[in-house]
Amino acid sequence: MESVHRSLIGRNGAPPLERSAASRRSRRRRFALAPYLQIAPLAATLLVFLVVPIAAVIAVSFWDYDTARLIPAFIFTNYHDLLVDPITWDTYLQTISVAFLTWALTLAIGFTVAYFLAFHVRSKAWQTVLFLVCTVPFWTSNIIRMIAWIPFLGRNGLLNQALLHFGLIRQPLEFLLFSNFAVVLAYVHLFTLFMVVPIFNSMMRIDRALLEAARDLGASGRQSLWHVIIPLTKPGIAIGTIFILTIVMGDFVTVSVMSGGQRASVALMMVNAMSLLQYPAAAANAVVLLAIVLGIVGALVRIVDIRKEL
């Protein structure tokens, strides 16, 4: 700043000391304002759409309520009620285990698909075509993709009928639909692409000469995968993990459709609370969920440096 200031004065040909202090100050202020104006649009957007809503949720989580009203207050009852209720713990456990299963499966499938696209498909054209094929499921809505599973997985669904027909089972399999299995299956179906994209992106940045170097130094295909590709794909895996975790932890539609209302999730708890107008209870739950997800993401970012992918 100072040097810019000086050089400007120097260019005008006037020695700095002859300038009045007032004009120097105004010049400095004008320069100092510019960067703030430049970040103002983004800052305003984030303020209105991120900071204010979260602040509101946090504030309301300390409010009191009765059957008909929200009462501004600063009480910890909502958190206390939430944390002493064993159902809360069960639900969190259920949600986290479903999220973990979904994460493990999407990671395995997503990594394989990305690996195939990045290292086995040689031509750029085919890469693009196959990548577009991966997005085909996204051409219809989430709900339709979920509901499409129901006639397939149901008690008298296609899968059970086929298995019965070939004599592989005697009784229809009950766990296929309205179960954790169905929920995880739907998640994997819906969200694997969110794992494929960042991992593929990471893989495409790996210099192919590194794989040749590994081969030159005696690495087998499996060793190259373990010692070169996976370490260099970690940022992509971390980003995919963040996508999957945040989506699954906050979801309630898939859970209610695919479990037929028989399974709970943290977000469903909030929906139920809100339908009873217990907004402060739902807000407290939301704050706890936010803290947990942020904790996981924070831990992940500490382990893996994702900045170079952004």
Add this chain to the structure above:
Amino acid sequence: MAGAANVELVAVSKRYGSTVAVDGVDLRIPAGSYCCLLGPSGCGKTSTLRMISGHEEVSDGDILLGSRNITDLAPAKRSTAMMFQSYALFPHLDCVDNVAFSLTMKGVGRATRRKRAMELLARLHMDGFADRLPGQLSGGQQQRVALARALITDPSVLLLDEPLSALDPFLRLQVREELKVLQAQLGITFIHVTHSQEEAMALASLVVVMNQGRIEQVGEPQAVFNRPASVFVARFIGGYNLLPARGDDQAGAIAMPGGAPPGDAHVAVRADRIRLAAAPPQPGHGACEATGLVKTIEYLGLMVKVGVEIDDGLRLSVMLPEERYLAHPVALGMRVSAAWARDDMHVMTH
């Protein structure tokens, strides 16, 4: 070290679809030599190197190392090691782990492999940077680490793919000297791909000039420079004036003593063998001299390069030692006569 070994290419070809990158190359590189594959981009030198390394399949022919046929062996089984153009250091591993990579792959214990890696790093004066990541090193330092990583496999042949092209000019000269010293110390065969004739001259005990997938000339640097086998070689290694040869009185060419050879012949005259003198104004030139106007003067330090346009449009480049230039200076636009000894003319028919 595994000891040096001869490398022999027998009628080796490389085809990509219908394009022929390397066309029936025969080459014998004696054990312990520093061989430079030299040529313009697309001449097949890199393909040749990659076939020797095993990273490119051979379409036709055989590659022998010592008495073994290595044509179809995996890269790591050939006792060759490759140093890649961009060094290809693993960005997630520090220098020790990069150098120790091949030992890790072999399942050598951590303590042993780190000790070996440190020895190699120390040999290349990089032991102080052992725990740095490649991204924290300069180009020259990365190159040393890459060298150490290749040498830890005890290769009998080290393959270098344009190893100096990523360095700035000052560092390039320094590293070039170090490479040559290292090769002499190790006594193993180095095969070095480059498009810089200067680099090849400085380093090689054997220069292989390639063009369009074929070998144009093989020989010691001095032999290649003094007796270029073709117009292409003379043009590529530089330092020569190439003038079309002709019979008597034909314009735009140099008269040949004893008549012109048949076909499309050229005369090559080394730029540093031409003497300049102030010329009488009458035009024309004989067998070993020509008159013309000085068009360019470039002061290069040790030498001064003078461009002379001969009266019928031919251009001559003349390299004068600074001393001689200062004793007999020329000026732009000055009329000069250029003369050379008959022995300094080489006639080339292809």
